[in-house]
Amino acid sequence: VRNMLTLKAAIISIIVAQTATSFNIRRSFHGQSRVTSLNSSPKDSNWSAKLQLSKIASIAVASLIGSLVSSTIPLFSDSSAVAAVTTNSAADAPLSVYFGVGCFWHVQHEFVAAEKLLLGRTDDQITAKAGYAGGTKSFKDNAGNDLVCYHNLQGQGDYGRLGYSEAVQVTLPSSDPAKYREFADAYFALFGADGERPDKGDRGPEYRSVVGLPGGLSDGPLSQQLQQAASSHGISLKAGRGDDPDTLFQRTVWVMDSAAFPFRQAELYHQFHDGFMPGEQYPESYNQQVQGAYKRGELRTTGCPDRAPPS
Secondary structure (H helix, E strand, O other): OOOOOOOOOEEOOEEEEEOOOOOOOOOOOOHHHHHHHHHOOOOOHHHHHHHHHHHHHOOOOEOOOOOEEEEEOOEEOOHHHHHHHHHHHHHHOEEEEEEEOOOHHHHHHHHHHHHHHHHOOOHHHOOOEEEEEOOOOOOEOOOOOEOOEOOOOOOOOEOOOOOOEEEEEEEEEOOOOHHHHHHHHHHHOOOOOOOOOOOOOOOOHHHOOEEEEOOOOOOOHHHHHHHHHHHHOOOEEEEOOOOOOOOOOOOEEEEEEOOOOOOEEOOHHHOOOOOOOOOOOOOHHHHOHHHHHHHOOOOOOOOOOEOOOOO
């Protein structure tokens, strides 16, 4: 065969590790214990411990399941096609950022609303998930799994002891970086008129105000947008170093490099949960979103003590 053209082949392997996640149990208690906490004196060291014990007691321990992994390998016979796909993939790569200000239950609800309002997403497109961020320590179970968990009676990977705070991660389109400013404004709108988190009943570094983005508090465009949004709300930003102290009464937010301090998803129990403050008992349709998020792989099991996922 004459004048045979040599075809250049390229293989792009994309492995998406996702695990199932989603079952929500309504809180067995709501406003009264939280109202009691709000009315307690900051000098009373017992109310905080009682609140945490109540939260721990409300979480049932159940069996855990494995993860679902899918893999696709597209093939191309032209190197230019590979370059085009690589370029487009970089341009369309999702931007994952996280925000924390007090209890993550209410924060997740507000970012679900922001995704719908600012991005036009439907329930089956929501990416907001509750979790933990900003820790410096690690915990491995007997199987060698690295765990970050909510307070639990087994003492496994307690996020407070590991230096983490509660946060909510959301995935934004990197093709429209201006959207980050809109989400930053939505975040600072969660603060009270005093520039503090509204749920002051939760005390300690687990509830500190924290933001995570690529590069942290740098000179990048996202950081600049965050600084502009913070300035417009009268809130100061500080570079987080991990295991940072509480920000209550400081009008301050710790800013983390999300690459150095990655987000860790919380247990299924905490996803799409009712809030703790009066008026934060959300519709059942909101609570049930955990099931859809689990089935489509947006949420996963974590290896921590948790409720059983939906079958």
